[in-house]
Amino acid sequence: MTVDVETPLPAGQEEAAIRCRDVCRSYGKLKVLSNLNLTVPQGQIYGLLGPSGCGKTTLLKCIVGTLKISRGQIIVLGKPPAFPGHEVPGRMVGYMPQELALYNEFTISDTLTFFGRLHGLTRKETQARMNFLIDFLDLPQKNCLVRNLSGGQRRRVSLGAALLQNPELLILDEPTVGVDPVLRTKIWQHLVEIVKTAKVSVIITTHYIEEARQANVVGLMRNGHLLAEGPPDKVMKLHGTATLECTFLKLCQSSDQTATNESPSPLDGVLEKSQSFESNESRPFLGVNSPPDDIPKFTADWKVRARHVLPKCRNIAALTIKTLVRFKRTPGSLCFQFLLPVIQITLICLCIGGDPQGIQVAVVNNETYPSSYSHSLLSSIDNYSIHQVHLSHSDAFEGITNGEYWGVIGFGQNFTSYLTKRALQRHVSREVVDGGSVHVWLDYTNRQIALMLQKKLHDAFQVNPDSFLSLSKLKYIFEEPIYGSQNTDFTTYVTPGAVLSITFYLAVGLTALSFVLERKEGLLDRCWVAGVSSLETMLAHLCSQLFVISIQIFMLLIFVMHVFKMPNEGSLVLIIILIVLQGVTGISFGLVISSAIDDEQSANQAALGIFYPNLMISGVIWPVECIPYPLRYLSMALPQTFAAESLRCIMYRGWGLSQMLVWRGFAVTLGWNTFFLVLATVILKLRT
Numbered sequence: 166m167t168v169d170v171e172t173p174l175p176a177g178q179e180e181a182a183i184r185c186r187d188v189c190r191s192y193g194k195l196k197v198l199s200n201l202n203l204t205v206p207q208g209q210i211y212g213l214l215g216p217s218g219c220g221k222t223t224l225l226k227c228i229v230g231t232l233k234i235s236r237g238q239i240i241v242l243g244k245p246p247a248f249p250g251h252e253v254p255g256r257m258v259g260y261m262p263q264e265l266a267l268y269n270e271f272t273i274s275d276t277l278t279f280f281g282r283l284h285g286l287t288r289k290e291t292q293a294r295m296n297f298l299i300d301f302l303d304l305p306q307k308n309c310l311v312r313n314l315s316g317g318q319r320r321r322v323s324l325g326a327a328l329l330q331n332p333e334l335l336i337l338d339e340p341t342v343g344v345d346p347v348l349r350t351k352i353w354q355h356l357v358e359i360v361k362t363a364k365v366s367v368i369i370t371t372h373y374i375e376e377a378r379q380a381n382v383v384g385l386m387r388n389g390h391l392l393a394e395g396p397p398d399k400v401m402k403l404h405g406t407a408t409l410e411c412t413f414l415k416l417c418q419s420s421d422q423t424a425t426n427e428s429p430s431p432l433d434g435v436l437e438k439s440q441s442f443e444s445n446e447s448r449p450f451l452g453v454n455s456p457p458d459d460i461p462k463f464t465a466d467w468k469v470r471a472r473h474v475l476p477k478c479r480n481i482a483a484l485t486i487k488t489l490v491r492f493k494r495t496p497g498s499l500c501f502q503f504l505l506p507v508i509q510i511t512l513i514c515l516c517i518g519g520d521p522q523g524i525q526v527a528v529v530n531n532e533t534y535p536s537s538y539s540h541s542l543l544s545s546i547d548n549y550s551i552h553q554v555h556l557s558h559s560d561a562f563e564g565i566t567n568g569e570y571w572g573v574i575g576f577g578q579n580f581t582s583y584l585t586k587r588a589l590q591r592h593v594s595r596e597v598v599d600g601g602s603v604h605v606w607l608d609y610t611n612r613q614i615a616l617m618l619q620k621k622l623h624d625a626f627q628v629n630p631d632s633f634l635s636l637s638k639l640k641y642i643f644e645e646p647i648y649g650s651q652n653t654d655f656t657t658y659v660t661p662g663a664v665l666s667i668t669f670y671l672a673v674g675l676t677a678l679s680f681v682l683e684r685k686e687g688l689l690d691r692c693w694v695a696g697v698s699s700l701e702t703m704l705a706h707l708c709s710q711l712f713v714i715s716i717q718i719f720m721l722l723i724f725v726m727h728v729f730k731m732p733n734e735g736s737l738v739l740i741i742i743l744i745v746l747q748g749v750t751g752i753s754f755g756l757v758i759s760s761a762i763d764d765e766q767s768a769n770q771a772a773l774g775i776f777y778p779n780l781m782i783s784g785v786i787w788p789v790e791c792i793p794y795p796l797r798y799l800s801m802a803l804p805q806t807f808a809a810e811s812l813r814c815i816m817y818r819g820w821g822l823s824q825m826l827v828w829r830g831f832a833v834t835l836g837w838n839t840f841f842l843v844l845a846t847v848i849l850k851l852r853t
């Protein structure tokens with residue numbers, strides 16, 4: 166049967182706050198809920214009891230809609246959870262998860278204000294409820310930080326957050342664990358009172374089985390199904406026991422016995438047992454006047470669906486403010502986030518691409534008179550880069566062999582006279598060529614240093630155009646470059662790519678970790694139950710991270726352009742937009758990692774794992790033109806290759822968006838942003 170959202174439910178069914186029929190849920194191959202049937206009557210307290218690991222929390226998560234069921238049907242306050250337009254998850258339900266699910270950097274007041282914002286309470290309403298809850302739950306001052314509270318106090322704050330908006334349905338997962346007996350009694354009294362006065366429905370799990378006698382109905386759960394369901398007195402009377410604990414033990418024994426009896430042969434036992442389990446488990450031993458299980462199918466108008474999907478500004482604002490408050494409470498970490506990119510770019514500009522300095526080179530000069538060409542050549546060498554050590558032939562070679570010198574420069578005894586002959590005569594003997602040459606032996610284990618030495622010697626030999634050396638050489642005249650200057654160093658090449666990489670990786674790291682931690686601590690689940698969608702979570706995170714990125718980029722540009730004086734011929738606006746977009750790529754990639762991965766270690770590994778390959782292949786450190794072809798094709802698919810090229814073109818060539826090399830960087834970055842954001846949203850949706 167299909168019903169429209171406006172159609173009233175069939176008679177009898179409107180009295181149940183929660184109705185679960187044949188509910189199944191597995192984690193991989195582990196079947197946790199198995200054809201479970203449960204009914205929580207409206208305006209009553211339902212105590213869900215069972216041993217650890219029997220599936221209570223899983224069931225509650227399915228009821229609030231943060232976990233999807235594999236089979237069966239759940240109706241909460243008249244409609245399935247997460248049904249378009251239904252406020253479950255949302256304001257109608259107050260959920261206290263088993264994990265404390267509180268922000269440690271928040272005060273009690275921040276915590277309640279945050280949930281008040283999510284539920285759309287006015288400041289006045291939140292304040293009034295806060296005063297009541299602080300008094301009722303015996304909480305310390307409202308400006309106490311959550312991280313400074315005791316375990317029991319935190320649990321009470323968590324309970325306060327669930328009670329805040331006076332929900333129609335309260336779902337409490339072990340609210341009394343770690344709470345002293347006096348307060349436990351008070352909490353139960355409050356539940357009894359709100360059930361009576363405000364007709365609130367409550368489902369509560371507890372390990373203290375006997376305290377559940379105050380519930381109107383109890384459900385005894387084992388291995389993912391209910392063994393019995395009914396008012397506590399009736400359940401105990403039916404099984405002839407004096408306590409709920411004894412009833413539970415008795416039911417467990419008889420359930421074990423039934424399962425054993427129904428397995429005739431140990432050989433085919435596995436199949437038989439599971440079949441008998443399936444058939445028995447769906448029916449509690451004692452039901453509570455369940456009406457016929459004719460649960461209708463629900464459909465929603467496309468307009469309602471569309472409204473349901475659209476992100477709500479209220480939720481995005483509440484989540485963004487939450488992150489900003491957390492930033493405010495951790496100023497050290499915030500300053501570190503702002504300074505880290507500046508420290509990184511400073512190190513890159515100082516340490517990468519510069520010329521080697523003070524390189525020790527041995528000189529063996531067999532010409533003794535000071536007016537010789539060898540002396541004149543040696544005096545032209547750049548002393549800042551090359552430190553000449555004059556030695557004998559044997560000491561020089563011993564030194565270079567021992568790694569003391571990077572090279573040996575040698576001049577023969579008759580260097581000047583042979584060089585003169587070479588310059589004046591057309592045909593000279595091999596001995597003249599050899600004796601009129603500068604002999605250089607280099608340690609090539611460090612190519613950069615060896616190439617620098619070659620270049621410095623070459624430059625030194627070019628200094629005097631009238632010298633015999635220049636006569637004996639063919640000359641090239643390098644005119645003014647079309648772009649850049651002849652003094653452009655490697656740092657200039659690296660900086661634009663490095664700025665993009667720093668922005669990208671910091672955003673990846675911060676996003677991937679913060680999300681994973683929030684999920685682990687149950688905070689994401691709690692926000693979802695308060696009605697926040699995956700898309701809103703993403704957008705809020707994007708907004709708050711954009712704030713951090715903006716300050717990072719501002720400081721980066723100040724350092725790059727004013728401290729390290731990198732040339733900029735292009736539009737500053739384009740440069741800022743491109744860097745911000747790369748930051749968004751980092752945030753969205755971080756969101757993909759955190760939506761797919763559950764623990765910090767794996768998230769860290771994923772973020773770090775892509776760091777080096779991406780850095781090496783994207784042409785950030787070394788030109789893409791030097792990369793082998795298969796990797797070069799891979800490089801084109803990466804988010805930073807074209808973006809880095811685009812930024813170099815803007816900064817050093819002064820190009821704008823009309824040039825393909827520039828707009829291609831923007832287009833690829835936007836493409837990756839969209840892809841990562843959609844992927845993260847889909848993964849988050851699929852994983853609930």
Ligand SMILES: Nc1ncnc2c1ncn2[C@@H]1O[C@H](COP(=O)(O)OP(=O)(O)OP(=O)(O)O)[C@@H](O)[C@H]1O
Pocket residue numbers: 192195197215216217218219220221222223224263
């Ligand atoms: N995310 C998960 N992935 C895989 N298995 C899970 C996951 N969450 C729970 N389980 C498994 O599902 C089973 C039921 O867990 P659940 O937390 O629902 O039990 P519980 O009755 O609430 O236990 P407790 O009273 O100790 O909280 C357990 O065997 C648990 O190991």
